[in-house]
Amino acid sequence: MPMSAAAEYDPRLVAQLTCQTAGESHGRALIALIEGMPAGLRIDIGGVNAELMRRQGGYGRGGRMKIEQDRAEVLSGLRGGVTLGSPIAVQISNRDCRIDTAPPVHHPRPGHADLPGSLKWLTTDCRNVLERASARETAARVAAGAVARQVLREFDIDVVGFVSAIGGVQAQVAATLTSAELRASRDANEAYCPDAAAAPAMIEAIHQAKVDQDTLGGVVEARVFNAPPGLGSCMRWQDKLDGRLMQAVGSIQAIKGVEIGAGFAAAALPGSGVHDEIDFDPTLRNSSALGFARRSNRAGGIEGGMSNGQPIILRAAMKPISTLLKGLDSVNLMTKEAQRSDYERSDVCAVPAAGVVVENAVAFEIARAFLDKFGGDTMTEVRAAYDGFLRAARAM
Numbered sequence: 096m097p098m099s100a101a102a103e104y105d106p107r108l109v110a111q112l113t114c115q116t117a118g119e120s121h122g123r124a125l126i127a128l129i130e131g132m133p134a135g136l137r138i139d140i141g142g143v144n145a146e147l148m149r150r151q152g153g154y155g156r157g158g159r160m161k162i163e164q165d166r167a168e169v170l171s172g173l174r175g176g177v178t179l180g181s182p183i184a185v186q187i188s189n190r191d192c193r194i195d196t197a198p199p200v201h202h203p204r205p206g207h208a209d210l211p212g213s214l215k216w217l218t219t220d221c222r223n224v225l226e227r228a229s230a231r232e233t234a235a236r237v238a239a240g241a242v243a244r245q246v247l248r249e250f251d252i253d254v255v256g257f258v259s260a261i262g263g264v265q266a267q268v269a270a271t272l273t274s275a276e277l278r279a280s281r282d283a284n285e286a287y288c289p290d291a292a293a294a295p296a297m298i299e300a301i302h303q304a305k306v307d308q309d310t311l312g313g314v315v316e317a318r319v320f321n322a323p324p325g326l327g328s329c330m331r332w333q334d335k336l337d338g339r340l341m342q343a344v345g346s347i348q349a350i351k352g353v354e355i356g357a358g359f360a361a362a363a364l365p366g367s368g369v370h371d372e373i374d375f376d377p378t379l380r381n382s383s384a385l386g387f388a389r390r391s392n393r394a395g396g397i398e399g400g401m402s403n404g405q406p407i408i409l410r411a412a413m414k415p416i417s418t419l420l421k422g423l424d425s426v427n428l429m430t431k432e433a434q435r436s437d438y439e440r441s442d443v444c445a446v447p448a449a450g451v452v453v454e455n456a457v458a459f460e461i462a463r464a465f466l467d468k469f470g471g472d473t474m475t476e477v478r479a480a481y482d483g484f485l486r487a488a489r490a491m
């Protein structure tokens with residue numbers, strides 16, 4: 096190995112959990128390529144498919160979701176359903192596969208990738224860009240998160256995503272709910288919202304947007320339960336857990352804002368009204384916070400770029416989908432004349448689906464940070480590292 100390559104060689108970086116996706120909205124399939132999973136973990140494909148099915152659902156979805164039946168086909172990385180440590184390739188086939196015959200799109204939708212992408216790739220046919228920019232790609236990201244989070248399941252770390260606002264309808268979701276309570280109340284309605292009173296109003300708001308030939312955005316929240324302290328790091332800016340979660344979630348289609356804990360509201364409050372004061376309660380020694388109790392969780396479980404043992408709380412704002420039945424003013428890219436934006440079909444509101452995507456994107460990033468700290472070639476080594484850390488931390 097030449098000197099320069101040897102100097103750069105870092106076995107931990109080679110082993111880091113990563114995911115790449117491929118695929119176009121109307122291409123043959125979506126692919127998630129997951130690298131860095133430890134060997135010896137049984138993967139529950141039914142659990143992956145349940146997440147894919149949830150992503151397809153929720154009130155406000157459009158015609159495409161009636162055509163597709165997203166299912167994960169694992170092409171590599173497993174033997175007898177158990178990870179080998181080799182790259183895991185997951186394929187989700189597209190039923191609506193017609194990329195070569197789909198018509199050109201010359202009237203860019205304001206808010207979509209259509210115009211900036213057409214300028215970037217020097218084309219007057221927005222389809223060359225929108226096929227990859229489409230939120231259909233989130234099926235691959237959900238599959239990747241649903242695979243990776245199975246590492247977390249082994250350590251009783253759970254992630255629940257849900258809808259907290261749609262349009263102007265705001266839910267009230269108690270901070271004290273357990274992951275099981277949160278999941279059960281969320282799954283009881285088509286808004287994927289744990290607040291049983293707000294859910295019908297959200298559904299009504301989506302229905303009204305459909306009548307108005309319009310679209311609606313909203314806010315989704317993800318809560319991570321039982322994560323140990325010390326995920327992420329304050330030593331390198333790239334490793335800060337809050338920054339990494341923001342990149343993971345901010346890169347999801349239509350997400351325009353990400354906040355952790357009190358987020359933007361903290362900016363208007365004095366320090367005494369923001370920071371979560373610390374007590375020590377020896378009866379909580381075995382909790383994820385290792386006995387360090389907090390009177391509040393406005394930090395959203397992250398301080399200094401590291402998890403602190405409290406639940407990790409992240410919210411993401413989703414803009415309304417940019418494909419409107421009534422269109423928006425735009426121009427024809429060929430003639431430069433005024434023209435309404437194109438419409439074929441669209442979701443009226445995909446905020447419930449975004450709750451599924453955010454949940455699994457957060458789960459992927461937490462699994463990545465978990466394996467950064469406790470990772471090894473095999474689950475046996477991951478378990479030993481995790482148990483050893485907790486033993487040492489409790490003995491402090």
Ligand code: EPS
Pocket residue numbers: 120157159160191207228229230231232233234416417418440441442445
């Ligand atoms: C999506 C598939 C897409 C859209 C939606 C998300 O299918 P089609 O373009 O064939 O209708 O329904 O994508 C967008 C909202 C977007 O703006 O790109 C999916 O599988 O989630």
